[in-house]
Amino acid sequence: MALADNNAITLLLVLVAIALVAQLLLESRAKKKREPKYATKTLLKCTKCGYTIETDYEPGDFVGLIKRRCPKCGEPMIVYGIYDIEIKEKS
Amino acid sequence: MPGDLSDYIVQLIWIILFIMIFTGASQRIQMKIWAYDIRNKLATINNYLDNDKKRVEEAMKKLGFRSPSLIISRYINYFLIEPVSIEPTDIIRRLDSILTTRESFFKDTLKREHPALGRYERSLIESSLEILSALNYIYKVVRHYLLLGEKHNNWILLMQLELVMPEIMRIVETYHKSLDSFINGKPIGDSAGPLLASRLIQLGNTVSTRIMEDTLIAETWLDNRRVFIIKAEGPGSNVGRPGKVLKKLVEELHGNVDLIITVDAALKLEGEETGEIAEGAGAAIGDPGPEKIAIERAAAQHEIPLTAVVIKMGLSEALYTMKKDIYDAVERAVDYVRRIIREKTGENAVVIVAGIGNTIGVTP
Numbered sequence: 001m002a003l004a005d006n007n008a009i010t011l012l013l014v015l016v017a018i019a020l021v022a023q024l025l026l027e028s029r030a031k032k033k034r035e036p037k038y039a040t041k042t043l044l045k046c047t048k049c050g051y052t053i054e055t056d057y058e059p060g061d062f063v064g065l066i067k068r069r070c071p072k073c074g075e076p077m078i079v080y081g082i083y084d085i086e087i088k089e090k091s
Numbered sequence: 092m093p094g095d096l097s098d099y100i101v102q103l104i105w106i107i108l109f110i111m112i113f114t115g116a117s118q119r120i121q122m123k124i125w126a127y128d129i130r131n132k133l134a135t136i137n138n139y140l141d142n143d144k145k146r147v148e149e150a151m152k153k154l155g156f157r158s159p160s161l162i163i164s165r166y167i168n169y170f171l172i173e174p175v176s177i178e179p180t181d182i183i184r185r186l187d188s189i190l191t192t193r194e195s196f197f198k199d200t201l202k203r204e205h206p207a208l209g210r211y212e213r214s215l216i217e218s219s220l221e222i223l224s225a226l227n228y229i230y231k232v233v234r235h236y237l238l239l240g241e242k243h244n245n246w247i248l249l250m251q252l253e254l255v256m257p258e259i260m261r262i263v264e265t266y267h268k269s270l271d272s273f274i275n276g277k278p279i280g281d282s283a284g285p286l287l288a289s290r291l292i293q294l295g296n297t298v299s300t301r302i303m304e305d306t307l308i309a310e311t312w313l314d315n316r317r318v319f320i321i322k323a324e325g326p327g328s329n330v331g332r333p334g335k336v337l338k339k340l341v342e343e344l345h346g347n348v349d350l351i352i353t354v355d356a357a358l359k360l361e362g363e364e365t366g367e368i369a370e371g372a373g374a375a376i377g378d379p380g381p382e383k384i385a386i387e388r389a390a391a392q393h394e395i396p397l398t399a400v401v402i403k404m405g406l407s408e409a410l411y412t413m414k415k416d417i418y419d420a421v422e423r424a425v426d427y428v429r430r431i432i433r434e435k436t437g438e439n440a441v442v443i444v445a446g447i448g449n450t451i452g453v454t455p
């Protein structure tokens with residue numbers, strides 16, 4: 001009788017221990033969410049007609065740089081903004 | 092009987108456990124686990140430091156430096172001693188002189204090593220070296236406390252270190268990742284203020300621009316007000332001297348200024364959203380003191396209302412390449428600042444707007 005009780009308690013303790021460890025593991029797994037990836041974009045704006053294009057960032061770009069010509073009216077374009085956008089990964 | 096034997100073993104385990112608790116042996120084991128974890132994280136920091144050093148070295152070699160590793164080791168060990176603070180008389184002036192010494196050390200060494208290098212490239216290398224220096228410092232301090240804790244079996248020290256390690260690692264990751272923006276010269280989140288200033292210059296009718304202490308002053312007409320816009324001179328990595336320049340400007344105008352607005356990136360609280368815009372009173376600037384006090388003194392002396400507009404972001408977002416959220420927030424903040432100017436001043440009023448922050452990748 002005493003032995004049976006002991007076994008039951010041991011079993012219970014083992015189960016609780018396993019549950020705790022599992023919970024801890026799951027928690028740390030959940031925290032390691034994949035970090036979002038970013039790509040830097042350069043926004044070009046026409047100095048005359050205001051037409052904008054978003055292109056990939058190239059080293060040496062900075063806001064205020066005169067770069068390329070407007071595809072619409074042929075006037076020079078200015079780098080209007082540089083920013084990171086999130087890339088949505090296909091899974 | 093087997094039942095009795097297992098009973099004895101269980102008893103024995105309990106007794107050992109009790110003895111361990113009372114003699115502190117359990118803490119020893121705990122301490123070993125903590126030390127092991129800290130050591131792992133320290134190895135990660137060291138890894139980052141080595142990688143980043145190599146990256147900066149390569150970038151410097153590409154620009155034509157002859158002995159980059161020597162320069163790097165001299166830079167990352169450069170230290171700063173804070174001025175005596177129990178005697179507050181002219182502490183700002185003393186602090187300012189120390190900061191200026193540090194800044195000119197950083198600038199002059201690079202200039203001497205490679206006189207032909209352009210200012211833009213030099214500023215990028217300078218900032219990259221500062222990141223290395225910060226990483227190196229964190230590495231050394233963590234190592235110091237780990238070794239000290241182990242040497243004296245100080246488990247409380249190790250416990251404290253273990254508890255702050257996640258926060259330290261977050262800062263380390265931030266510095267490590269931000270190196271990319273600084274080496275390439277991309278605008279960062281902290282560039283929000285200068286970007287806003289540059290937008291205002293584009294929007295207004297610029298009368299004149301001049302440069303004073305690496306800082307640009309543009310006089311423009313915007314919404315029928317005479318607006319002076321202050322920002323660091325771009326596109327290099329530069330924060331300028333907005334406070335000192337603002338003070339000089341106010342003196343030049345004999346205090347005839349109706350409104351001063353400072354715009355800066357501000358650390359958001361946990362739970363707040365990135366890109367939130369808030370308005371308040373005071374000078375929005377996060378320098379160690381000298382620039383901020385110059386703005387406050389100028390405003391107080393001539394009784395000019397001092398308004399602050401901040402764009403909120405996390406520490407990592409302030410140092411990484413500017414995210415689209417922050418970029419959009421800057422566009423909104425431009426309208427916000429214009430509205431404040433229209434609401435608080437009449438036509439032909441004189442207004443100073445200072446875009447505070449690192450102007451990396453943003454010009455004029």
Ligand SMILES: [Zn+2]
Nearest residue numbers: 046049070073
């Ligand atoms: Zn066009």
